[in-house]
Amino acid sequence: MKVNEWCMYCGECAGVCPRSLIEVRETCLIFNENECKDCRICIQVCPVQALSKEE
Amino acid sequence: MSIKTDILVIGAGPAGSSAAKHAALNGAKVLMIDKKSEIGSPKRCAEGVSKEGLKALGIEPHCRWIAKELTGVKFISPNGTSVWLNEERVKLPEAGYILERKIFDKHMAMNAARAGVEIMVKTIATGLKRSEKGLIVTAECMDQSFEINAKIVIAADGPESRVGRWAGLKTTLKPKNMESCAQFEMAGVEMEDSNSIEFYFGSVAPGGYAWIFPKGDDIANVGLGIITTQTDKTAYQHLQEFVSNCPSTQNAQPVELNIGGDPVGGMLKKLVTDNLVLVGDAASQVSPLTGGGIISAMKAGVFAGEVTAAAIKEGNYSQKRLQEYQDKCEEDMVKTFKKELKVKNYLLSLSDEELDSIAEAFKNTEFEKINTKEIIKVLIKVSPKALLKLGKIF
Numbered sequence: 488m489k490v491n492e493w494c495m496y497c498g499e500c501a502g503v504c505p506r507s508l509i510e511v512r513e514t515c516l517i518f519n520e521n522e523c524k525d526c527r528i529c530i531q532v533c534p535v536q537a538l539s540k541e542e
Numbered sequence: 543m544s545i546k547t548d549i550l551v552i553g554a555g556p557a558g559s560s561a562a563k564h565a566a567l568n569g570a571k572v573l574m575i576d577k578k579s580e581i582g583s584p585k586r587c588a589e590g591v592s593k594e595g596l597k598a599l600g601i602e603p604h605c606r607w608i609a610k611e612l613t614g615v616k617f618i619s620p621n622g623t624s625v626w627l628n629e630e631r632v633k634l635p636e637a638g639y640i641l642e643r644k645i646f647d648k649h650m651a652m653n654a655a656r657a658g659v660e661i662m663v664k665t666i667a668t669g670l671k672r673s674e675k676g677l678i679v680t681a682e683c684m685d686q687s688f689e690i691n692a693k694i695v696i697a698a699d700g701p702e703s704r705v706g707r708w709a710g711l712k713t714t715l716k717p718k719n720m721e722s723c724a725q726f727e728m729a730g731v732e733m734e735d736s737n738s739i740e741f742y743f744g745s746v747a748p749g750g751y752a753w754i755f756p757k758g759d760d761i762a763n764v765g766l767g768i769i770t771t772q773t774d775k776t777a778y779q780h781l782q783e784f785v786s787n788c789p790s791t792q793n794a795q796p797v798e799l800n801i802g803g804d805p806v807g808g809m810l811k812k813l814v815t816d817n818l819v820l821v822g823d824a825a826s827q828v829s830p831l832t833g834g835g836i837i838s839a840m841k842a843g844v845f846a847g848e849v850t851a852a853a854i855k856e857g858n859y860s861q862k863r864l865q866e867y868q869d870k871c872e873e874d875m876v877k878t879f880k881k882e883l884k885v886k887n888y889l890l891s892l893s894d895e896e897l898d899s900i901a902e903a904f905k906n907t908e909f910e911k912i913n914t915k916e917i918i919k920v921l922i923k924v925s926p927k928a929l930l931k932l933g934k935i936f
Contacts, residue, residue, distance in 0.1 A: 497586060498702030499722060499803030502715050507707045512666060513578050532770045534722045534777035534801040 557822025564847025582647025719807025725765025
């Protein structure tokens with residue numbers, strides 16, 4: 488997952504991740520990419536489009 | 543390093559500070575941690591609270607954290623027709639104060655500290671496991687990793703709560719139950735009445751509404767919440783459109799941007815398990831209609847603090863013992879939340895034209911003189927089908 492520079496670490500992505508794979512720190516997001524099933528709900532809900540999938 | 547405490551509160555927002563304070567006041571040894579370096583910042587909130595709510599909590603308004611006292615509410619339909627309600631004439635449940643959350647949250651944490659709570663900032667919980675005596679939370683502060691042994695954990699870690707999930711509670715929200723919000727704090731906002739909050743309904747904010755909450759004569763929180771399954775645009779894109787189209791913000795400039803999720807689907811079904819309770823946004827203790835959650839979070843904090851402290855005294859931290867907390871929350875909130883959910887679903891089922899018709903019908907109404915029957919008559923005229931969704935709310 489690519490976390491763009493303008494991410495504000497609000498945590499909305501973590502709140503909807505069905506597998507609880509996102510850890511929100513004060514100034515960074517940590518994704519557990521190995522367990523990700525690519526549902527992209529986190530990308531969908533981000534209020535500022537800060538997340539994108541690295542193809 | 544290892545720390546031992548009776549109660550560990552994770553998250554120092556209004557819910558966490560309230561829970562921590564009341565647990566300490568009732569005799570428990572309490573540690574509260576927060577991942578942020580500054581409690582209350584950045585804010586993720588429109589900052590409105592009701593006067594009644596603060597009063598019920600026994601909190602005296604303080605000039606340091608009250609930005610504005612409100613006397614009215616204005617509802618604006620998609621074509622700009624407005625309906626005014628004034629506190630002098632009608633009892634307004636959401637009218638009250640606009641807070642300065644960055645100061646308010648710190649003030650509440652300071653009150654918790656004065657009650658005997660130990661506080662650690664810039665400290666994040668990274669995991670949780672069970673032990674014979676309770677829970678062991680792994681945590682990090684700067685370059686230090688350590689364990690916190692707690693008999694009970696109060697998870698107040700917001701809508702992104704992971705702590706509850708670690709303990710086996712279902713806190714993950716579906717996107718339809720999470721409002722995606724974006725807000726500017728702006729200067730130069732031209733409000734018709736800077737003592738009234740304004741709500742804008744319709745396609746301006748699919749699945750939610752837009753708001754202008756005044757914080758000064760020309761200062762306001764201007765924001766909106768949307769349900770992302772109902773639009774292709776982000777909350778921020780909708781906000782930009784709203785600000786460029788709204789007459790009040792034509793000459794306004796942003797001084798702050800806030801974003802975040804608001805859990806508006808109603809309170810979670812299960813708030814407790816052995817040794818752990820959920821409070822605040824982590825428990826979705828938010829009004830499904832307004833998205834407001836400060837008062838309900840703090841009330842839940844009081845319940846959580848009192849029940850967990852009593853459980854500590856009794857040496858019983860089981861789910862069965864902690865169920866008292868859930869029962870209190872259900873008694874206090876669930877009935878209201880269910881009603882609000884019906885009203886919200888009703889409002890969201892209306893088209894822009896139907897919202898305009900309602901606003902037109904009520905724009906000159908003296909609400910203190912109108913009864914429920916007359917209101918229903920108007921709503922039936924607008925859309926009998928949509929009114930069915932309200933069910934037996936009246």
